[in-house]
Amino acid sequence: MSSKNNDDIVSVLPPEQLFKKLYPRLCNFANYLLKDKEQAKDMAQDAFIVYLEQQDNISDKFSAVKSFLYTAVKNACLNKIRHNNIVDVYNKKNPLDIHSDPKILEGMIRAEVVAKIYEKINALPKGCAMVIRYGYLEGLSNSEIAKEMGISINTVKSQKKRALDLMKTHLGKAAMALFVVLYINK
Secondary structure, X not given: OOOOOHHHXXXXXXXXHHHHHHHHHHHHHHHHHHOOHHHHHHHHHHHHHHHHHHHHHOOOEHHHHHHHHHHHHHHHHHHHHHHHHHHHHHHHHOOOOOOOOHHHHHHHHHHHHHHHHHHHHHHOOHHHHHHHHHHHHOOOOHHHHHHHHOXXXXXXXXXXXXXXXXXXXXXXXXXXXXXXXXXXXX
């Protein structure tokens, strides 16, 4: 007759108790491999999620579950280390300095100016704002705008002029120049 240790049967432990018993050990193991406590916690939690998803395919013996969890943590940590190494190699070959890379700075400035342009368009009187949206953002002609809004072509032209004058006043020369480049000179 063989004697069984209480630790040999996991079915007596609900998942919550199994987690409380093994989670600290798995975190310690993952931290040993990764040297990062927060990532180690994530790896240990992920291992338990994988275990719960595959629980039906794993033996009920505690030693088998423990082995599965340690293997899952080890594999996840090794994958993370490999990924970090690939990222490091890429970053060394392609350094990116957001403060000095002209493309990054240009993109940031453009995004801010475009946001300011839309903000100013939204602050225009309703008729002016609609004419600007239809004419410059949607690309409609003056006659199409007139038909869409139910107004005369001369009213469209005067609303456009008024809107552009208001935008020049509120945007400043640099932002207005970008508006002209982006939307008027398409």
